[in-house]
Amino acid sequence: xxxxxxxxxSKNEGKxxxxxxxxxxxxxxxxxxxxxxxxxxxxxxxxxxxxxxTEVDLSSLEEGQSITVTWxxxxxxxxxxxxxxxxxxxxxxxxxxxxxxxxEERVANEKFIVLVGVCTHLGCVPLGxxxxxxxGQYGGWFxxxxxxxxxxxxxxxxxxAPTNLEVPSYEFLSDNIIKIG
Amino acid sequence: xSKSKFKNPVVKWIDHRLPVFSFMDHExxxxxxxxxxxxxxxxxxxxxxxxxTMIVTGxxxxxxxxxxxxxxxxxxxxxxxxxxxxxxxxYIHMNGASFFFIVVYIHIFRGLYYGSYKAPRELLWILGVxxxxxxxxxxxxxxxxxxxxxxxxxxxxxxxxxxxxPVVGESIVTWLxxxxxxxxxxxxxxFSLHFVLPFVIVGVVILHLVAxxxxxxxxxxxxDVKGTQDTIPFSPYYTIKDLFGLSVFLSLFAAAVFFFPNxxxxxxxxxxxxxxxxxxxxxxxxxxxxxxxxLRAIPDKLGGVLFMxxxxxxxxxxxxxxxxxxxxxQFRPIFKIFFWILLLDCILLGYLGAMPAEGIYVTLSRIxxxxxxxxxxxxxxxxxxxxxxxxxxxxxxxxxxxxxxTASAFAAREKx
Numbered sequence: 316x317x318x319x320x321x322x323x324x325s326k327n328e329g330k331x332x333x334x335x336x337x338x339x340x341x342x343x344x345x346x347x348x349x350x351x352x353x354x355x356x357x358x359x360x361x362x363x364x365x366x367x368x369t370e371v372d373l374s375s376l377e378e379g380q381s382i383t384v385t386w387x388x389x390x391x392x393x394x395x396x397x398x399x400x401x402x403x404x405x406x407x408x409x410x411x412x413x414x415x416x417x418x419e420e421r422v423a424n425e426k427f428i429v430l431v432g433v434c435t436h437l438g439c440v441p442l443g444x445x446x447x448x449x450x451g452q453y454g455g456w457f458x459x460x461x462x463x464x465x466x467x468x469x470x471x472x473x474x475x476a477p478t479n480l481e482v483p484s485y486e487f488l489s490d491n492i493i494k495i496g
Numbered sequence: 497x498s499k500s501k502f503k504n505p506v507v508k509w510i511d512h513r514l515p516v517f518s519f520m521d522h523e524x525x526x527x528x529x530x531x532x533x534x535x536x537x538x539x540x541x542x543x544x545x546x547x548x549t550m551i552v553t554g555x556x557x558x559x560x561x562x563x564x565x566x567x568x569x570x571x572x573x574x575x576x577x578x579x580x581x582x583x584x585x586x587y588i589h590m591n592g593a594s595f596f597f598i599v600v601y602i603h604i605f606r607g608l609y610y611g612s613y614k615a616p617r618e619l620l621w622i623l624g625v626x627x628x629x630x631x632x633x634x635x636x637x638x639x640x641x642x643x644x645x646x647x648x649x650x651x652x653x654x655x656x657x658x659x660x661x662p663v664v665g666e667s668i669v670t671w672l673x674x675x676x677x678x679x680x681x682x683x684x685x686x687f688s689l690h691f692v693l694p695f696v697i698v699g700v701v702i703l704h705l706v707a708x709x710x711x712x713x714x715x716x717x718x719x720d721v722k723g724t725q726d727t728i729p730f731s732p733y734y735t736i737k738d739l740f741g742l743s744v745f746l747s748l749f750a751a752a753v754f755f756f757p758n759x760x761x762x763x764x765x766x767x768x769x770x771x772x773x774x775x776x777x778x779x780x781x782x783x784x785x786x787x788x789x790x791l792r793a794i795p796d797k798l799g800g801v802l803f804m805x806x807x808x809x810x811x812x813x814x815x816x817x818x819x820x821x822x823x824x825x826q827f828r829p830i831f832k833i834f835f836w837i838l839l840l841d842c843i844l845l846g847y848l849g850a851m852p853a854e855g856i857y858v859t860l861s862r863i864x865x866x867x868x869x870x871x872x873x874x875x876x877x878x879x880x881x882x883x884x885x886x887x888x889x890x891x892x893x894x895x896x897x898x899x900x901x902t903a904s905a906f907a908a909r910e911k912x
Contacts, residue, residue, distance in 0.1 A: 354671075357685065363675045383772060388677035390772050433677075436797055438656035439649065439774040459776050460653065461792055462853045477797045 368496030370488070373427060381444045383432060386495045390432035390440055391483060392456070393493070396467060401425050403454070404468040414478045418468045421482050429493065430469040431483050434458040436476040441465060456480070523709055528727035529734050530715035532892050536610075537713060537734075538741035539603040545742060546596035547701065551694050553589040554638075561641065563687035565680045568643035569768040587757040593635050594760045595749050597783035600628060604811075609835055611823030612714040618815035620707040625811045627700050632784070634693040637686040639781055640678075644765030649778045651678045651686070657791075660798040677771060718823030719888055726892040777852060785849030786842050790868070792853045793861035803865065810872040817872060820880035827886040834875055841867045 369386045371393060376382060381394040396404070401418070405425075409415035422428055432440050436458065442448040443456035443465075451457030451464035453472045458465075463474030470479040485495040502508045502517060511517040560579050562571040575582035604624070607613055613621035640651045655672050659665040674681030712721060721727055728734075752759065760782055764775045780788050787804050794800035810817070825832040845864045851857040 357674050357681075358671050359673075359675045360681070363679075363681070366676075385772070388675060388679050388771060436656075437653040438659075439653065439778065440772065441774075442776075458774075460649075460774060460778050460853075475792075475795055475797055475800065 366496075368494055370492060370494045372492050374491040376427075378426075383444050384495070386431075386483065391495055392428075392430045392432040392444060392469075392480075394428050394430075394444075395426060396428055400454070400467040404466060407466065413471050416468075416470060416479055421468050421470075421479070423485070423487060423493075427493070428467070428469060429482060429485050429495065431481040432456075433481070434460065434463055434476055435471065435478045435480065436461055436463050436474070441480070524735075525729065525731045527709065527730035528712065528721070528724065529730045530713055530721055530726060530892055531728045531733075532715050532717065533713060533734065533737075534716050535737075535741060536602070536606040536716075538738055539599050539606060540708075541738045542599045542741060542745050543596065543603055544701065545745075546592060546599055547694070547697060550589060550592050550596060551698075553585050553592060554691070554694065556585055557589055558687075558691060561687075563641070563684050565643060565683055565769070568641060568683060572642045584753070587753045590761065591749065591752045591757060593638065594781075594783065595745075595752070596631065597635070599745070600631065601783070604628070605839060607714075608838070609825045609832075610714055610716060611718050611818070611820075611825070613815045614818065614821075614823050615815070616711050617707070617714065620704060620710075621815055622812055623700055623704040623707055625808065627697055627704060628811075629808060630693055630697045630700065634690060634697065635781065635783065637690040637693070639765075640683065640686045641690060642765060643683065643769045645767045645769055645773075645775050646762045646765040646778065648678060648769035648771065649774055650780055651682065653778065654780075655682075657801045657804075660801040662798070679771075714823060715892060716824060717826060717889060717892065719892065722891045722893075779850050782846065782850070785847075786845035787849070789845040789849035789861045790865045792849070793858065793865040803869075807868060810869070814872065814876070817876040818880075819877050820883070820885070822885045822888065827888055828879075828883060829886065830883045831879055834871065834879070837867070838871050841871070 366387050369384055369391070371382070371384050373393065373395070376393065376395045378395050379397050381392060383390045383392055385391070404418040409417065418425070432444070434441050437460060439458050439460035441456035441458040441463070443450040449457045449459070451473075453464050453466035455467045455469060456465040457463070458474065458476065461475050463476035464472050465476075465480055466472050468479075469482070471477070483495050485493050488494050501521065502511055507517055557575065560571065560575050560582060562568060572586070575586050577583075579585075607621065607624070636650070636654060640647045655669055655678065658672065659669045661668060670676065672682070673679065674685065712727075715721075762779065762781075764778075767775075779785070787807055790807050791800045791804040794803050820828065820831070822828055825835055841864050845861070845868065848857050848861045848864060853861075
């Protein structure tokens with residue numbers, strides 16, 4: 316074999332490698348673009364995403380009462396807090412909290428606390444909406460599944476939940492009507 | 497074998513073109529099996545029987561089931577009350593799941609005790625752990641289908657485990673649900689997967705059997721088969737033994753189906769799912785309880801999830817964690833003691849998983865979890881360095897027949 320044909324063959328091999336790599340790359344892109352619709356069909360459909368926002372009238376909600384409304388298939392807690400509850404929620408030190416947030420950051424109007432009623436641990440609905448419920452050591456809500464205690468501001472104080480109860484996006488349409496979502 | 501061993505001309509004609517009969521004759525009839533297998537070796541075929549039972553009853557149940565949040569619960573009640581023999585078929589399917597797990601757990605502990613996962617059977621073991629994982633996924637999704645309170649909240653809690661994954665966790669959960677909570681999309685896809693996964697299990701079971709037949713069964717003394725004097729043909733010896741075991745299994749199974757059909761279930765699952773109210777005390781099905789206890793023992797969300805999956809992950813690498821060359825616990829005096837401690841530890845974890853997550857139960861869960869991982873990650877690798885194993889017999893025939901030189905005598909007798 317002469318040196319010329321050697322360099323010729325290595326040149327051909329280089330070409331061939333390029334062809335092989337680009338063929339695999341194209342096949343990979345092709346496979347991925349076929350797979351994507353099959354995977355993405357499992358994400359929320361347009362009608363699920365289009366779920367309307369929920370409006371709640373708070374005028375009949377007395378001090379110390381709570382209501383649960385549905386938003387996006389999940390319970391949302393609305394509580395008309397008593398002055399003592401507001402005081403406790405505001406004055407507590409944030410130092411030893413797992414997810415430190417002031418009460419002011421979590422409410423639009425300090426009388427009403429609005430929370431997604433889903434424990435941030437594994438998704439159970441915490442107790443504490445009804446007057447007879449166990450409310451946990453901090454008087455707010457208590458998740459019976461794995462023992463997470465939330466305070467009057469829905470902040471996690473004890474138990475396995477990693478974060479505070481989520482505050483949904485909402486606005487006051489008037490003094491007594493809120494729109495969630 | 498040049499001449500066909502089949503007399504029936506049709507079988508002969510087919511076998512010449514498609515050797516399925518030769519294959520079955522070789523793998524199920526002549527298949528040489530160690531002659532000292534005890535009754536713990538029945539549980540593989542029992543698991544196969546349970547799988548077929550689940551598939552057959554499942555297919556007929558699906559003919560009467562409606563996968564929709566508004567109808568699912570009622571369609572199951574209709575199966576129980578109106579469909580001909582529906583109550584029987586559903587109770588078989590429901591209890592069949594529990595019995596399948598009982599059989600498979602015994603099968604796994606058999607493997608642990610007799611070292612069946614060791615070379616050259618590592619892949620056989622790994623395929624088995626894969627079957628366990630698939631069974632867990634299938635059972636979990638099947639439990640969601642009746643759309644009772646436990647179905648709904650079990651589904652919510654288990655799918656939420658994935659939200660512990662940093663950054664993409666929430667997106668994964670939304671993707672699993674197909675919405676913002678467990679809802680109709682979730683129920684539909686769980687039904688679809690619950691239907692198809694059992695057939696995936698069948699595929700893995702076939703691979704499990706191919707791997708098994710490569711080196712044959714392990715045996716109670718854990719030493720290799722040395723020759724034909726150590727084996728007997730699978731049929732009729734083990735077919736009859738398996739059939740006897742099956743009749744015992746079926747007696748117990750029938751007792752559960754006819755007399756205690758709801759013993760292993762939870763009464764809250766006869767209440768229709770309500771997304772607004774979580775039952776005061778939610779528990780998974782009993783076969784998940786040890787893993788659930790591990791999840792709750794760790795006071796951190798991601799940590800709990802990692803440890804729970806880790807409890808199964810350690811099983812995958814077990815063939816390389818155990819460094820002892822001796823397979824059977826019969827010759828490992830210290831390992832044998834720890835085996836029973838592990839078994840008790842798993843039962844304790846199962847009990848703790850059913851108890852509320854508070855007080856002494858949390859402390860005990862932590863101790864039991866620590867022991868589980870200690871056993872796999874510390875004991876398995878280190879014990880061989882301290883343990884003095886008992887001398888292994890020369891062959892399987894030796895301890896079976898009394899006297900030292902009988903093995904060769906037996907071999908000679910076989911030849912005649």
